[in-house]
Amino acid sequence: MSSYCLLLDSAKDLFKNCYYLIIHMTKYLKSDISPIEALRSKGYKATPQRIAICRIAMNSRAHPSAQQVYAEVKKIHPTVSLSTVYKTLKVLADLELVRIINLPKGQARFDSYMNPHINLICLKCGNITDLDDTTVRELTKKVAAATKFKPTGQRMDVYGICQKCSDKK
Incomplete structure (x- = not known):
């Protein structure tokens, strides 16, 4: 058994x-x-x-x-x-x-x-949030048109304090 x-x-x-x-x-x-x-x-x-x-x-x-x-x-x-x-x-x-x-x-x-997006990076907690925004694509196109520069990629990071950390005051 x-x-x-x-x-x-x-x-x-x-x-x-x-x-x-x-x-x-x-x-x-x-x-x-x-x-x-x-x-x-x-x-x-x-x-x-x-x-x-x-x-x-x-x-x-x-x-x-x-x-x-x-x-x-x-x-x-x-x-x-x-x-x-x-x-x-x-x-x-x-x-x-x-x-x-x-x-x-x-x-x-x-x-x-890897799609065009903005990284919102909190300087207090280190959290990173993706923000999908057509503005990034539009800005890349405008830069290319104005400068004859051919972008092969882009990255945009915005640093600040997230809502959660702001509310902890």
């Missing part, structure tokens, strides 16, 4: 682990760009850890730091190193699959939303 209970407990643990992996991994399966191709184009092996890093960074709208990406990947791949996270995020930035946002206090965050 006791071996049956141990077997049942093992099956429950296995189910919990599988469920956990399915729930956490499905968050990172949305990308149109293959992380495997991205890594291989820069000469990196497409290890499961690196693929998870790519999917987390490329599908997050939360502008995560490298440490936040590391914490998420570590849930799935406990042996991943912070160095691997930094190197992989650098590859993604080099391939223009994410943008690096350097905050005034020296911390880097990663922006995977």
Whole structure:
């Protein structure tokens, strides 16, 4: 009877682990760009850890730091190193699959939303909010027309204090 209970407990643990992996991994399966191709184009092996890093960074709208990406990947791949996270995020930035946002206090965050938008960056809490606005596209077109400059991309960051921090006074 006791071996049956141990077997049942093992099956429950296995189910919990599988469920956990399915729930956490499905968050990172949305990308149109293959992380495997991205890594291989820069000469990196497409290890499961690196693929998870790519999917987390490329599908997050939360502008995560490298440490936040590391914490998420570590849930799935406990042996991943912070160095691997930094190197992989650098590859993604080099391939223009994410943008690096350097905050005034020296911390880097990663922006995977590549459509023209404005980053509203709170100087108190560090929160970054995307603001979709056609004004950015219109301004880029006006600059191009007025200067004969051919823009290949743009980025606009607006620094200030968010509503939540303003209300804390």
